[in-house]
Amino acid sequence: MDGPKLVRMANQIATFFATEPVRALAVEGVAGHLKRFWEPRMRRELLAMHAAGPVPGLHELVAEALRTQRAQLEPAARG
Amino acid sequence: MYSNKVLDHGTPARSAPTTVSLQIDGATVTVPAGTSLMRAAVEAGVKVPKLCATDSLEAFGSCRLCVVEVEGRKGFPASCTTPCENGMKVKTQTPKVAALRRNVMELYISDHPLDCLTCPANGNCELQDMAGVVGLREVRYGYQGDNHLQAPKDTSNPYFTFDPSKCIVCSRCVRACEEVQGTFALTVQGRGFESKIASGPTDFLNSECVSCGACVQACPTATLMEKSIAEQGQPDHAVVTTCAYCGVGCAFRAEMKGNEVVRMVPHKDGKANHGHSCVKGRFAWGYATHPDRVKKPMIRARITDPWREVTWDEAFAHAASEIKRIQAKYGRTSVGGITSSRCSNEETFLVQKLVRAGFGNNNVDTCARVCHSPTGYGLKQTLGESAGTQDFDSVDETDCVIVIGANPTDGHPVFASRMKRRLRGTATEPGAGLIVIDPRRIDLVRTPHVEAGFHLQLKPGTNVAVLNALAHVVVTEGLAREDYVRERCDLAEYEKWKAFVSLPKNSPEALEAATGVPAAQIRGAARLFAAAPNGAIYYGLGVTEHSQGSTTVMAIANLAMVTGNIGRPGVGVNPLRGQNNVQGSCDMGSFPHELPGYRHVGDAATRELFQKAWGRPIDDEPGLRIPNMFDAAVDGSFKALYVQGEDIAQSDPDTAHVQHALESLECLIVQDIFLNETAKYAHVFFPGSSFLEKDGTFTNAERRISPVRKVMPPLAGLADWEVTVAFAKALGYSMHYDHPAQIMDEIARLTPTFTGVSYAKLDRLGSIQWPCNADAPEGTPYMHAKQFVRGKGRFFLTEYVETPERTTRQFPLLLTTGRILSQYNVGAQTRRTHNTVWHDADVLEIHAHDAEQRGIRDGDLVSLQSRKGATTLRAVVTERMQPGVVYTTFHHPESGVNVVTTENSDWATNCPEYKVTAVQVVPHAKKSEWQEQFGRFSDTQVGLVPKTAVRGESR
Structure with a gap:
């Protein structure tokens, strides 16, 4: 998948949830949206990019969601 | 004219709370107050002769053919313009009225060609019928005097002719253009003998006429006549079906000779269109049998190879072997499908079933991805259901309309006519207020007898800012319906939202620079909308097709809730859906994250239900959406796609990227009636069937499920649903149906909002608005009646975010x-x-x-x-x-x-x-x-x- 595009899309999601005053809810919003609407290979790639080191331009809410909600976001391995 | 086989009540129905009883030719009849004598007579089984009256138009009283006698009254009142009164005794046939009618007919016929045998209206002409009914036997005036028999015919319109030599100047066409269509393109010019129907300075084609066909339908003679009837003759039978164009979903009578369509006429009892049509549904159906139709299955190895015509079985076997080969090589999730919003609910249901159960993944999407997917998301989040809240009839009861990002006169013309009628008002009731929010001055801003109170001509991309500013005014000026909000909405979320929209940054003044809309206009529009007892919001793709499309839908729902405008007739959030079955394709589980009925694939109980019914495991992860499929194809992880009735190569954005994606596929299977742009990149072509060639249902923008009925056999031998079934079988996944009715039965078994839907009920009721189940056995005209589907309506914070697409010196x-x-x-x-x-x-x-x-x-x-x-x-x-x-x-x-x-x-x-x-x-x-x-x-x-x-x- 197109990594920079995934970052842009994730950042857009974060921008929506950033208005939420309670930070935990905002992070949960981002993670929940990624889990409910992003196909596993998209999540896997974003997680891999994040795991490889700081992703330039990644919204801090996305970074936090990837860090704190990894278990939820990691797709189950299957064929 | 409309088929004379269909009963014409002469004047429109009245819906008064009180009734009156009277006698007509000795029979007692009871009708709603305000009903005409003519209509009451029809109710009593008596047809009074008429020419200038028809039940789609208000009575006019000009032809004098419908005169009757009323006991105790002088003279001969016209039955079309005389309202019924209690105790009246009416005689529709007496020697005096008979003589009067014959005299009237004699005058008409003295200036009418006597070419009945070769006239295209022969067999379906009211003038001919009335001459027979009144017993006209001679015309004493002769034909030597002044007449209009040589008046030249206007053949400029491609679909109908105007032959003034046959015109009786009853003005039904003029009134249809005004009352039904609302275009006011026709007038009666001159007076007395000189009076004639005029369509503008030159001819019909160069007039304001929008070719909706209302005048042709209203004409009682051959003056306005479909060219198809002139060429093919009168039909011998008719089948009621549903238009395959836009999301209004008009009901039509397909008038047929054998397997040939002679004309399409809007069905009077159609609940979406009430007998009206537009140029597309009424006239533009010739594509269905166009010579470009591909009628044989074809396959090829590479897109540079010539296509090889094969049998259906070879095509299915080849397509199935390719899908299996690709899944074996690249994995289960390397293939997917796109359902069609132009196909039926049943066909869409089968394609997503094939993908989920046959391909074993959730890589299924539909063209709603590129039009109304934000509606699905935004309304589900705020109100609890991914659909519009109202029926179309609701507009009759609205007091103020907001039209945002929609151009109904072009995109949804039949509904636009309905809306314009409400905006014009009547002699006794003023029209509804109108606020248009659009970067362009669309026709609705100013059209005959309609003028928007406010046209907020915003800069593209600033919908959310304008909606926030409107909400800011409502909240900060104390115009919010807090009683409604307290009763029906989540209060904590409301308070959070209220604080947000009240921020100075959301004021019309602060946002003026961004939106380009003067603050005073926003304040005026907000006050107008908030003050209306019933306010309704209608929107289209100008709302959804933005980087903040979903946020805009939520902002619309917020505005509707804060002004108390959801849950009764006359109000609501009304997405005007684009294609004929885009609502249906979404309902049927075409989105990669949702099973039919908008239930997430992650929900174990729902998955279990479908697994049991379909006998295969359902993936619990969302699949790829169309743009993701393209990215994955370019990336090399997505290799095969089955596309039914959709032209992604033309309709989807960033063509170069789409072409690159399509070229990257190892197997593209396209099912369509034409070799569309996408098919030019395909390896397998399944010839599709038009809406005339199969049974099924479409669901329109008001959640109305309407029957589509087969009027001719599929040109390529198989209906689209049969193709999907056979393709699935070749893949080793067996689905068995003898008729689409059984597919609907399966949908009803598996979908709580469709439990009560069946073909038998559709035949009985004509159409059904979902939810249709034990709680609403005959369907649901408007939703969220007592409470929101999600329980408490939820306000969402809708921060305005500027689109990343900015003008520059290079692209200004x-x-x-x-x-x-x-x-x-x-x-x-x-x-x-x-x-x-x-x-x-x-x-x-x-x-x-x-x-x-x-x-x-x-x-x-x-x-x-x-x-x-x-x-x-x-x-x-x-x-x-x-x-x-x-x-x-x-x-x-x-x-x-x-x-x-x-x-x-x-x-x-x-x-x-x-x-x-x-x-x-x-x-x-x-x-x-x-x-x-x-x-x-x-x-x-x-x-x-x-x-x-x-x-x-x-x-």
Whole structure:
């Protein structure tokens, strides 16, 4: 998948949830949206990019969601 | 005229709370107060002769044929204009009225050609019928005097003729144009003998006429006559079915001779259209049997190879073996499908079933991805259900309408006529207020007897800012309906939202620079809407096709809730859906994250239900959405796609990227009635069937499920649902249905909002609005009646975020795209009809100021350029545009509008941002490089199709 595009899309999601005053809810919003609407290979790639080191331009809410909600976001391995 | 086999009540029905009883020819009849004597007589089984009256129009009382006698009253009142009163005794047939009627008919016929035997209306002519009914036996005046028999015929309209020599000046056509269509294109010119019907300065084609067909339908003679009837003769039978064009979903009578359609006439009892139509549904159906139809299955190894015509079985076996090969090599999730919003609910249901159960993944999506997916998301989040809240009839009871990002007179013309009627009002009731929020001055802003109170002509991409500003005014000026909110909404979320919209940054004044809308106008519009007892919001793709599409839908729901405008007739949030079955395709589980009925694939109980019914495991992870499929194809992890009735190569944005994706596939299977742009990249072609060739249902924008009925056998031998079933079988996944009714039964078993739907009930009721279940056995005209589907309505914070697409020195203008009345979507259907006389190419609308700066004159060829690509179009200089904004449509593939549009999309759904692209426009007389390449590629591809596959002959 197109990594920079995934970052842009994730950042857009974060921008929506950033208005939420309670930070935990905002992070949960981002993670929940990624889990409910992003196909596993998209999540896997974003997680891999994040795991490889700081992703330039990644919204801090996305970074936090990837860090704190990894278990939820990691797709189950299957064929 | 309408078929004389269908009962005409003469005047419209009345719905008064009180009734009156009277005697007609000795029989007692009870009718609602205000009913005409003519209509009451029909209720009593008596047809009073008439010419100027018909039940789609208010009575006019000019022909004097319907005179009757009323006991105790002098004279001979016209039964069409005389309301019933209690105790009246009416005689419809006496020697005196008979003599009067014969005299009237004699005068009419003295100036009418006596060519009945060769007249196209022969067998369906009210004048002929009435001459017979009144017993006209002679015309004493002769034909030597002044007459209109030599008046020249106007054949300019491609679909109907106007023959004034046959006109009786009953003015039914004029009144239909005014009352039903609301265009006011026709007038009666002159008086007495000189009076004649006029369509404008020259002829019908060059008039204001929009070819809706209402005048033709109303005409009681052959004066306004369909050319198809003149050519083919009168039909011998009729079948009620549903139009396959836009999301209004008009019911039509397909009038037939054998397997041949003679004409399509809007069905009077159709609950979406009440007997009205537009130029597409009424006249532009010839595409269905166009010679370009591909009628044989074809396969090829590479897209540069000639197509090889094969049997259906070979095609299914080949397609199935390719899917299996690719899954074995690249994995289960390397394949997917796209369902069609032009196909039926049943067909859509089967394609997503094939993908989920047969392919074993959730890589299924539909064209709603690129139009109303934000509606699905936004309304589900705020209100609890992914659909519009009202029926179309609701507009009759509204007091103020907001139209935002929609152009109903072009996109949803039959509903627009209905809305315009409410906006005009009546003699006794003023019209509803109107607020238009649109970058362009759409027709609705000012049209005969309708003028918007406010036109908020915002800059493209600032919908959320305008809606927040409107809400700011409502909340800070104390106009919120807090009683309603307290009772029905989540209060904590409301308080949070209220604090948010009240912030000074959301005031009309603070947002004026961003939106370009004067603050005073926003304040005025907000006050007008908030003050209306019933306020309704109608919106279209100008809302959804933005990077903040979903946020805009939520902001609309917020505004409706805070003004107390959901849950009763006359109000609501009303998405005007684009294609005929885009609501249905979404309902049927076409989205990669949702099973039928909008239930997430992650929900174990729902999955279990489907697994049990389908006998296969269902993946619990969401699949790829269409733009993700393209990215994955380019990336190499997505290799095969089954596309039913959808033309992604033309309709989706950033054409170069789409082409790259399609070229990257190892197997593209296209099912369509034509070799569309996508099929030019395909390896397998399954010939599709038109809406005339199969049974099924479509669901329109008001959640109305309407029957589609087969009137001719499928030209390629199989209906689309049969193709999917056979393809699944070849894959080793067996589904068995003898008839689409059984597919609907399965949908009903598995979908709580469809539990009560069946073909038997559809036959009985005509159509059904879901939810239809034990709680609402006959369907649901308006939703959220007592409480919201999600329980408490939820306000969402809708921060305005500027689109990443910015104007620059290089690209200083904003392009926004849309559509027009005569063409439909990618144009595959309408381009193959006479509708091309109105629009034979896409043009670029540009404001005079921008044109002048660039040395562009009206009609010049110009290059439209963005960071993505360039295309050449003809410019139309118009004041409809605001300076800085240009507009075009995407009905013609060679226009290449989507070569210019970008990959930007809605944050929640990936719905593309078609409505905002930074562009430059320069005079340029040559085709763009892309257009040159497209032309060569397209010609080559058409040449690779065996002639026998198109003509449908055997080899």
